[in-house]
Amino acid sequence: MSLLRSAPDMTGGAALAPADVIRSGLCIGCGACVAQCAGETVEMRLDVYGQMKPAGSRAWLNRPTMPLAASCPFSPDAENEDVIADSHFPDACGRDPLIGRYEAAYVGHAEEDAFRARGSSGGLVTWVAVELLRKGLVDGVAHVAPSPGRKAEEPLFAYTISRSVEALRQGAKSRYYPVELSGVLRTIRSVPGRYAVIGIPCFIKAVRLATAQDPVLAERITFTLGLFCGHMKSARMAESFAWQMGAGMEEVTTLDYRVKSPDRPANWYRAQMSLSDGTTRVEDWWHMVDGDWGAGFFQNHACNFCDDVVAETADISFGDAWVEPYSSDGRGTNVVIVRSRKLHEIVSDGIASGRIVLEPVDAGFVAATQAAGVRHRREGLSFRLTWRRAGLMPRKRVQASSAGLSVRRKMIYRMRYGIARWSHRIFLAARLLRRPGLYLAWAKVALSTYHGLAYARGPVGRLVERLGLTGAEDGH
Template sequence: MKWDGYGQLKPTGPATHRRSEGFTKLCPFSPESANEDQIAAARFPDAPHRDARLGRHISCHVGAASEPPFRKRGSSGGMVTWVAAELMGRGHIDGVLHVHPGEPGQPFFGYRISRSQEDLLAGARSRYHPVHLAEVLDQVRATPGRYAVVGIPCFIKAVHLARAQDPVLAERITHMLGLFCGHMKSARFVESFAWQLGADPDRVRAVEYRLKDANRPANWYTAHLTLDDGATVQNEWFHLADGDWGAGYFQNSACDFCDDVVAETADVSFGDAWVEPYSSDGRGTNVVVVRAPLIQRLIDEGVAQGRLDLHPVDADFVADTQAAGFRQRREGLAYRLTWTRRGIRPVKRVAADATGIGWRRKLVYRTRAAISRNSHRMARLASLTGRPGSYLGWARRAYVVYEGLTYHRGRLAPLFDRVERMMQRGGPER
């Protein structure tokens, strides 16, 4: 994997040629690789397929780890680290592959193998940064043992596909812990943070995407940068030009063709409970989707022992916490698949369909795609020319359009509202 000019990681080398049989079956976005339904059916044959949004699952829960220090050290309810630590503590695994802050002189984040609870806690928190699994999977091949992997949906799927081709990985990677995902960001996102926080991007040494504060709502994200002299700068995302996650700034283009929100191929998946009263609880709250019997037993025992504060919920509750993500990857994906494109034609579980989508919603999806595509270009140009204001000015203007279309607010909202009324009435207003 190598960095491109947009701050994204791309596969390189002869083995990644799109006609290479190994690569086409390994890449999670390849039309020739197994899809999520096929992988889940083979791994969880006894788990009911109750809901197409969540895939196969045994149970769903909302809550947090009440056993310290997991909730406090995590970005949400601490459940990811609690389950990983429990698997390790009971001897089911010898190590966990998950994302850690990078060492000095290295990228901000990267996959490492944790072999103790303290190492697990050091790797907790959200990391909205490009990373890859190549080096850490080589470590698994070189070191016998049983391992768990923590990752977003496409990473978990990629590990399943790698296990299908590599018997060593199939034997040693025994558990998959999935994270709900909205989309991947490029490394330029950190550069944009620095520009807007008045810092030189070259001086940034550490990044915290979600600085946790129990006294503030969990959905009030705060970007926090540590500079080379130890000084720190921070601000809430909603004060940033590109701080609205749904607008798609710096989104990886592959994310436009993902139909898995909740890591359907993972043994257990974790997300944030983005519904009230949980989204206002600054301590953080998880939703948990369980697919493997072993994980269900660990959770049941944790609840019975008072170590977990979890309550059962249904699939609709979990889907509601990720409502925007499901719109983007169901209705939005169906619409995007109707667009004329060159190159590889994605094969998804969602069929191409533009019927029943109003003009305004179509414009939302078009605008989001344009913001995603052009944010890479504008930020790169701003970096090369040393004029960050050119990107930030563009980002703010683009958001005015997106805000008016999506939220019916801002300077352009009255215009879009008037057009919508005209179309509903079948003609111009008089």
């Protein structure tokens, strides 16, 4: 299945326009299309739903081009993750259908300095990036950091390029917020040097596709560091958190999505906001009406068609070790997949010197740490591909099928899809009407219904049990 659309057929390597991707709900907001443009007034902006989208003239938005067809990570004609990984890691000794090609896999943390304490997880993302700078292997690292000098209506976070260890350290922590790459890709193209790029799976894929077309980017982007991903959230999740903490976004100066506490399990997320009046608000995610990540609140629609959880095209990728005993360790623990021989040398040296503490694990262990995400991106995607829809359909590595799925699992996937879709719309209505309670009341009912399906809780759960739809399945 390459594509389904009511408009003229575009299979077989045809050109693609930005509007085609946007109308199909497949724009993830990476900015690769905007980064290609020269001499045109185009940019990436937050849309009314708080998601990054390209903005330009109608002529540009509707102009089909071959470069976009080859570089958009959700294009029907873009190479998939297997093809990209095969070309970049042909000699990798391991291959697994769920985590891709790899040289080695580990679980552990950074022992050196305060990398672990300052990061959301085990501190290894920043440790590896800093090591690349220390060894002179790169001149800059493109990563997400708080927006400098942010004004009230501007995004909380943005990509930047750090050229010093201290600047890079200040960008540590997870940011569940829409960002885009166009600015840093343009800088890399215009400023000579060697660069590393840190990003979620679809962003790293976009970088790989861009470097395949642009020899300057291919020469200058020498390392890619991937982050495991559940899905992309819109900027409205941060705003919803602010509402629930009794503040408006215009008052928020900083947001830490995961305040770390050694005496709490790592998977007990706690958000902290600093406000312009100098006060701080803190709240546990599970007290938020939309704090259950797996329910899908504010998910980008394109994430419904992603099958890469672990950044399979990155030289090295990192996630949280969501299995015991690691998930109960509040200090944070990473699971790491190494694909590049050079980065494997760096990691091995760090282990030997005691600066990082890592234990080898197999592909099955890595997949188990991301079991819920893998199930949603493979089993769930296979089911979603059976649904009738108009517009572009990217070629995926799973086949459309609902075979073997229980009624309950199908209902869970349908419910997640509905929550993701309607959370954007109802939040927008509440925002325009200045009635936060409208969204919060809907979200509370939606979450209760979802928990009834997924975990057999409350009146919905009792009905599910009565109908005989419960089973041993994990509800995530």
